[in-house]
Amino acid sequence: MKILIIEDSERLRRTLAQGLEKLGYSVDLAADGKKGLQMAMYSEFNVIILDLMLPKMNGLTVLKSLRRKGNEASILILSAKDQLNDRIKGLELGADDYLVKPFAFDELCARINAVCRRHYNLKDPIIRIENVKIDTQCKQVSCGELDITLTASEYSLLECLLFQRGRTLSKNQLINWLYDIDSDVSSNVIEVVIASIRRKFKKSGGADIITTRRGFGYVIS
């Protein structure tokens, strides 16, 4: 899942990115509103974590501009402003969620997953396809009684295909989902990750739920 963090506190921005990356998210960073808006417009993100008090352009203006230009990314406001009016204003302008600083990292992750599920119309965090069970809340995959241990990139790719179930995603789209803007990776990396997932599924007796569409990409039906 690709996340953009627009936050002016360098320490918060950096630590947040490190935490989310550790959990398999692909994270891009912007230190001010103007840069954040540019990045959000020129690259596709699943979730944007947006601070309100930002230099150069405040968070609400960024939010308004994004929604006006049709950006459909899930936006989660992360702000020190805790007044009811601020929360109402943020949500009314098109934010999907509002979290007040200080916050628990686990709660932030749960909210990121929740807004993402809402975005892809997935009400149940546990998805079952054939004999494979994927818990999107705990980020665990299992086949029957056996847990399938996936790396962060493997799980993220599987999650991407699950969230957009029935839709064929190209290698580029998957790279965008998995890696941040500055990452320089070849399209082969996707093939490697897919192969690894299939191998782990097969080893645990799980069905091969990922279908390859030659020349188009990959899909979970």
Next chain:
Amino acid sequence: MSSISKNLITSILSGSIVLAIIVGIAIDYTISAALKKEFDQTLLQRAGQLMSLTKQANGLVEFDFADELMPEYERDEEPEYFQLLFSNDKLMEKSHSLNQLSLPHFAPEGENIIYSDYVLPNGRKIRLLHIAFTPRTDDSFEKPNKIDKKQRVNSSDPKIIILTIGKGRETLNELVNFIHSTLILAAIFFILCVLLIIRLSVKQSLKPLNDLATQISALDIQSLEQSLIVSQEILEINPIVIQLNVMLERLSRSFQRERQFSSDVSHELRTPVAELRLISEVGRLYLDDEEVLLKYFDDLAEISKQMEGIVTTLRALARCEENVEQAQYEILNLEPLINKIIKQVSRNNILIEKNICVLGDPWISVLTDPVKLQVILTNIIGNAVSYHDVSQKIEIDVRRTENTLSITITNGARDLCNEDIDHLFERFWRKDVARTDMHHSGLGLSLVKSFCDVLNIKVEAQLNPQQSFSIRLSNIAAT
């Protein structure tokens, strides 16, 4: 508890009662006196009649009285009385109404008339008139058969007759009593009317006060911005309303400042607290990555230092506000202090250091609190370094004027505008509304102002033409 309404009613009513009693007594006295005078006049007329019936000639006195012409002295019901005595107290004549009784008598001197009240043995209250007179001389007195009653008294000197006339006081007393009762009733009615009028007028007069009380009782912290309004302007209440509105405005501003202060403190601490919490939670994911963890430790140290700075400054500000921050005066050589601060704020950056020039008389010694003056200058010069326009030099100008010294720190400040100058010394005010810079909290100049107040130093901020900004410290005692 004292009450304006009760005090007004009590005092006006007491005054009215006293007035009503005085007026009533005066009216009663006047009318009673007039009635009594009229009664006495009647007695005098009666006396005149009787005196005209008394004649004398040749040492003889004759009283020529006809019962049928004066039945009031004969009747059984409420009769009148008379009694004629010679000057030697010998009875000459008395009315039949007296029967065996006799009236008390006085012998007035000359032509004086004496009136007195008397109670007859049968309990009847009568009023008496006593008069001494000399009967007129009449020669026709020799024809005794033509008159009903006559007295012939042989006396060598019988000329003075004492006449006492009595008349029942029933009518007079009834009239006086009626007047008393009427006056008492009138007084009670008057007092009741006065009470009613006072109550109504006091209630009406105090209505604006009650309205004001209702408005004040409806006030709460959220409605302090509302002004108190009285429906009609009243000379006595208007100054109170004006002063109350001024006080409400001050309270509202204070609450607004407090709210803003709480919000600013909360915001200023929320971000570092969020950072602390996030670092502690994310750090657990990197337990095997020493490099990341070391960086986190640095972050934690920096955050702690930053929060400590905020708390220390807030504590110093609170101490200044509570007037417990005392100045410890010492003689201080200014130049080493300024040089030390320049090195400290430029963090050994030669370029920054070279950009700061000290003008005037920095070698002068001053009598001040060295710690506080260092805090003041560090904050001002530190701000100048942080926010200055690199194309302009930072100037520290020290000037002596007689016994005092002024220090002016000037730097270029493109972003500042005149409106900002009014807010510079407010707590947590920062030009950057995003409050991104973690090395500043917006408390430095507030502390400068508070410490200057403690040291009795005048501090002024000014935005000069060519967008240069200066802070001037004056009234520093030079030695």
